[in-house]
Amino acid sequence: MPANLTPQFLEAEERFKRATSDEEKLACLEEMMRVIPKHKGTEKMRKDMKTRMAKLRQKLEGPKKTIATAKAAAIDHVDKHGAAQIILLGPPNCGKSSFLDAVTAAEPEIADYPYTTRKPMPGMMEYQTVQFEIVDLPPIAPDFYEHWMTNIIRNGDVIILMADLASDDMLEGIDAVISKLDELKMILVKKEIPEEYIGSQFCKRTVLVANKCDIDNAADNIEILRELYSDRFAIIPVSCIAGTSLDRLKEHVFDILQIMRVYTRTPGHDVDYTDPIVLPIGSTVEDAALSIHKDFARKLKFAKVWGEGKFDGQRVTSKYVLSDKDVVEFHI
Ligand SMILES: Nc1nc2c(ncn2[C@@H]2O[C@H](COP(=O)(O)OP(=O)(O)OP(=O)(O)O)[C@@H](O)[C@H]2O)c(=O)[nH]1
Ligand SMILES: [Mg+2]
Structure with missing residues (x-):
C-alpha cells in the first residue's frame, strides 16, 4: 500500500537527515510521528520510528548524557535555527540579556551590575510565524573581549548593536564594540550586502538598537546617536523592560533580511x-x-x-x- 507521505512529513524527514545532535533527531522524529498519515501503508515506518525514538530517549536520559552533551557543546559555536541568527553585541549592562528575555522563552541571567553574561545563550524569537534565533553574548568593552565570540559573530546573519541610553558612557560603550568589529574586519551594512560580499562571513546586516528609552532624558541620547550614526545604521530606540518598539525592531529585521x-x-x-x-x-x-x-x-x-x-x-x-x-x- 502506498505511504502517501505529506509535504509536512517529508520536510520533517529532511530536517531529521540534516540533524546533527540526538536532541534534534528526537525532536524531528516526534514531529514526523505527529504528521505521518496513520494507515496500513505507513505501519512499518511508524514502528521503525518508534524504535528509533525509544533508543534516542534512552541514550539522552542515560547516565552518559551529561558527559556526552558537555563534550559536544563547543562554546564558540551556536547551531543555527530558524530563518536567521541574530547576534546581540553591546557594552556591559546595556540590556542584551533583557532583550533575549523580552522576546524569547529563554531565561538568561539579568543583573544591575556588568559582566553578568559569561557564555552564549540562544533563544527563538517569533515574528508573524517566522522564527529567528537570538544569541546573547558577554559584553564587549575596551579591555574586555572573549575571543571565542569571534566565531559566533562571523557565523551570525544579523548584528544587533545595542547602546545603553542610561549610561553616561553611552558613546564610549558603542565605540568599543564598533572598534572591535573593525579589528575583526567586519563590514556592517544597513540592508544590502554588496555583491562581492554575498556569502562572505565578513559582511553583516546591522541595526543599532538604543535600549532603555523608558528613562528620563533618553531623548537627548537618542538625538546624539542619530547625529553620529544615522548614516551608517538604522537606529531603533526600544525599552526591553517596558516592551516599547520591540515589534518595530522585529519588523525591521524581517525587512532587512529580504x-x-x-x-x-x-x-x-x-x-x-x-x-x-x-x-x-x-x-x-x-x-x-x-x-x-x-x-x-x-x-x-x-x-x-x-x-x-x-x-x-x-x-x-x-x-x-x-x-x-x-x-x-x-x-x-
Ligand atoms: N530602565 C531600563 N532598564 C533596563 C532595560 N533593559 C535592561 N535594563 C536593566 O539594565 C541592567 C542590565 O541588564 P542586562 O540585561 O543584564 O544587561 P546585559 O547587557 O546583558 O549585561 P552584561 O551581561 O553584563 O553584558 C539590569 O538592571 C536591567 O534591569 C530597559 O529597557 N530599561
Ligand atoms: Mg547579559
Whole structure:
C-alpha cells in the first residue's frame, strides 16, 4: 500500500537527515510521528520510528548524557535555527540579556551590575510565524573581549548593536564594540550586502538598537546617536523592560533580511499558517518545493497559488515567482 507521505512529513524527514545532535533527531522524529498519515501503508515506518525514538530517549536520559552533551557543546559555536541568527553585541549592562528575555522563552541571567553574561545563550524569537534565533553574548568593552565570540559573530546573519541610553558612557560603550568589529574586519551594512560580499562571513546586516528609552532624558541620547550614526545604521530606540518598539525592531529585521513567507497546503486540507517556508524575495515555486524535498521539486507537475494579485487557486508552473504570504499547493 502506498505511504502517501505529506509535504509536512517529508520536510520533517529532511530536517531529521540534516540533524546533527540526538536532541534534534528526537525532536524531528516526534514531529514526523505527529504528521505521518496513520494507515496500513505507513505501519512499518511508524514502528521503525518508534524504535528509533525509544533508543534516542534512552541514550539522552542515560547516565552518559551529561558527559556526552558537555563534550559536544563547543562554546564558540551556536547551531543555527530558524530563518536567521541574530547576534546581540553591546557594552556591559546595556540590556542584551533583557532583550533575549523580552522576546524569547529563554531565561538568561539579568543583573544591575556588568559582566553578568559569561557564555552564549540562544533563544527563538517569533515574528508573524517566522522564527529567528537570538544569541546573547558577554559584553564587549575596551579591555574586555572573549575571543571565542569571534566565531559566533562571523557565523551570525544579523548584528544587533545595542547602546545603553542610561549610561553616561553611552558613546564610549558603542565605540568599543564598533572598534572591535573593525579589528575583526567586519563590514556592517544597513540592508544590502554588496555583491562581492554575498556569502562572505565578513559582511553583516546591522541595526543599532538604543535600549532603555523608558528613562528620563533618553531623548537627548537618542538625538546624539542619530547625529553620529544615522548614516551608517538604522537606529531603533526600544525599552526591553517596558516592551516599547520591540515589534518595530522585529519588523525591521524581517525587512532587512529580504525574505518572504510562503504557506503550504496539502490538497484537500487546510492551509498550514503556523510554519511557513521562508525564502529570499524573488524565489519561485520550484525553490519552495526544493526547500521541502528535492524529490518534490523533481516530481512537481504544477502548483496552485493563492495570494494578492492572483486568482484564487491560480495554476502556475515551477518557474512562477512567489510573493510574501502566498499559499502554495504542490501537485506531483
Ligand atoms: N530602565 C531600563 N532598564 C533596563 C532595560 N533593559 C535592561 N535594563 C536593566 O539594565 C541592567 C542590565 O541588564 P542586562 O540585561 O543584564 O544587561 P546585559 O547587557 O546583558 O549585561 P552584561 O551581561 O553584563 O553584558 C539590569 O538592571 C536591567 O534591569 C530597559 O529597557 N530599561
Ligand atoms: Mg547579559
